[in-house]
Amino acid sequence: MKLSLNWLKDYLDIKKTPEELVDVLNLLGHEVESIEKAGDDFILDLEITPNRGDCLSVLGIARELSAALNLKLKTKKLETLFKTEDLNKPLNIEVSSPAICLRFTARVIDDIEIAPSSLEIQQRLISYGFRPINNIVDITNYVMIETGQPLHAFDYNKIETVVGKKLMRLRQARAGEKVITLDGKNRLLNEGAIIIEDNKKIYDLAGIMGGLNSEIDQKTKTIILQGAIFDPILIRKTSKYLNLVTDASYRYERGVDINGTIYAVNLATSFILNSCKQAKAGHLIDKTFKQIASTKIFYNIADINKLLGTDISINQAEEFLRCLNFEVGNEMRENIVRTYAIPPSYRAYDVKIWQDLAEEIARIKGYNHLRKQDWPKQKAKRLNSQYALSEYIKDILVASGYTEVYSYSFSDEKTLKTLGLFSDKIVEVEKPLSPETRYLRPDLLPSLLAQIAKNPWAKEIKIFEIGDCFLGKKEFKQIVIAQTSGSCKEMEELVKTIKENLKVSEINYEVFKIPKQILSQMKIRKDVFFLRMDFDILVQQLNNFNYQPSCTLKKVQFRPISKFAPTVKDLAFVVGRKIQPQDIAKEIKSTDDKVKLVELFDEFISDKFGQTKKSLAFHIWLEDMERPLVEKEMRKILKKITRHLSKKFNAVLRGEVV
């Protein structure tokens, strides 16, 4: 919600700088997403959480700041600003059930004149994000932003007169009924939507958007200004059904102050009288059909302290609650003095239990002033076998040269069909944002092949994933391993290694080579050998498996990835046998920032290099962040690398492996 600081100052004498105010609001739980200077004003963008409908207004935020900063709230005394008279323009308000409209406050205003609204009103509406329309519409919007109470103005003369009175019948729509809303759309209503009608037509989609047939237009002379309280759940249902969220429906869903209607209608009246010099205000109409009373919440300060871990005194707690306009007190109940708090009417929706009071007390005290309690370390419990097992297998695979990938849990129709995995048991997403997220993967095979396809430049790929698959009602884990070199036999060996390490007799697995025609459909130009294991069966066999994986992270200076393809060059060097490969790799990487990765792929000790020598071969991944690299540049980098290694490690280039 956009909030103008100058507007806020109508209600509070704020001395703080805008930046300080941002902090105060954040620490109250009203997150400020941005702050922008606009002329002599600052516009804050606030994220108001869904429980705090009362804060969707200038007044609401002013109340919060008044509590936090101990400032007096300057609400306007409105009754004295204008006088009302008998216009002899009566309304007949009928409500089919008190549950749909809890309160209906309205006033007829006669002899109005449609014109643009004042510049200040227009400016403030724009700062909130509204387009100015005319004085009447603008004022209803303006007052909604200021007070949080949605208002609506009807053209009095467009409503049918029945037995001498304008008929406003509020009821719930029957399925199939329609209304054309102010935006010109013909809305097919859900059963239960709240509408206002006369005997001839539905003319309002109450609490969401007005009807076109009762709209204020250039010729409007008389209006009905309405500020009502509608049932939040019914508004929400209709808003969802029609996929129509308005500033009014947004507030109604979150709860509008049942005691705020009169202030809002009066405030709007005074603005309208100010804008239309001839206008005459009728008497206030105010009907309460159903009262929502705030809960009297009994609490025990000891419980609150036990929950918060604090030692706040009852006096302090009551003071914090009073700042927030809670009524506090105590009474005798069954011979015990019980303390209670009653939230103000605008908090009736979200403060209901003593734990809610605890939060209010903590908010005013300040969360950052709460006590902290250290957690002593204690002897670790053994890991549950499923997690321990997956981490253990990951460590075995990494030690065997495989790199772990995380891929999406989704797949698309084409891939599933190519791989023969498509069936009526595949779980389908209801409203996918793209074809790629339409199905949940029934197998990790498509995931791994997609990952291989993304690395066409890699010389050899050895990857694995442990992840969940979905088929029918079943969710199960697989371990899958893929490599682009070697053989099926090599993968069988890997299964044997895993079996030996885990000391299990049986593993449910499959090893196969992916057929060429499938690979070409997935744009993979390498052989792919594939190993798939059922994880859940392993867990069942090893339900007492214990393992503590290492928790130390690698020290990595991460280098961002270019959007241009890398080139992988291989170099082999003859160096002294005592030289550590990682030292050479580090040196190569530091030669040029176009070197993204250096991987040792061969370490070969042979007397043919000399009795104290060995050969080390590296994959060197080269790329530039801004453009594709050309061969000439790469040559230069490779030469530089050779020079550096020769100087530092006495390394001799054995050759480039092309």
Place this chain on the structure above:
Amino acid sequence: MNGHLHPLTQFLRLSLGYFIKRGFEVLEGPELETEWYNFDALNVPATHPSRDVQDTFWTKDGRLLRTHTTATDIRLIKENNLKPPLRLIIPGRCFRNEATDQIHEHTFYQIDGIAIDAHLSMAHLIGLLEGYIKEIFGSQVKIRLRPHFYPFVEPGMDMDVWVPETQNAISKLTAPALAKSKGRWEEVIGAGMAHPVVLKNAGLDPNKWQGIMWGMGVDRLMMQYFKINDIRLSYSGDLRFLKQF
């Protein structure tokens, strides 16, 4: 030659390690959940706008991909008939049906924690989580707490970490440099005291037990830790990324 563990796996291990050393037990649950465990059990009724905060992947059979690992809290307690004192830490994959860009992903990891005991308070929660952040980012890290609304906790809060505008990871800065740094607060953990409705839904008496709950996005913390600039890299399968770790 060794392969590489995914940076999220490494970061998960580091994070879980902290809690394991404080008596927490690692448990996991399904990614495809029921509406009840993901929302209703957590005091998020369909009739309240709090339901709209998360864009959900619904499946045609009426289930959903969990939008948070908090969904798994109540499932595990109920299915295994667990009784307090309880200390659970639940890592897992979560989903939100939204468009992806450099800072948004429809797939991400969370770690959820829940501990239930007779005397666990907000002070324990704050102490535990501050300890975690300090273990990851160093003891000089700047932390602040903000009230926040999560329907399954009361009181609720967010923990923010000060992220300086430098190329260095937070953990590499000295305290004075951090204090003077320009930067921004970034939310890292959402937390609070288990709502009585949630305790009831877990089959526990809210008058007898108090619970602390929290959830954190692992991807963003991991990115913060390694200074990674694009959340999608983790799921890209790009070996230029994976082989750096």
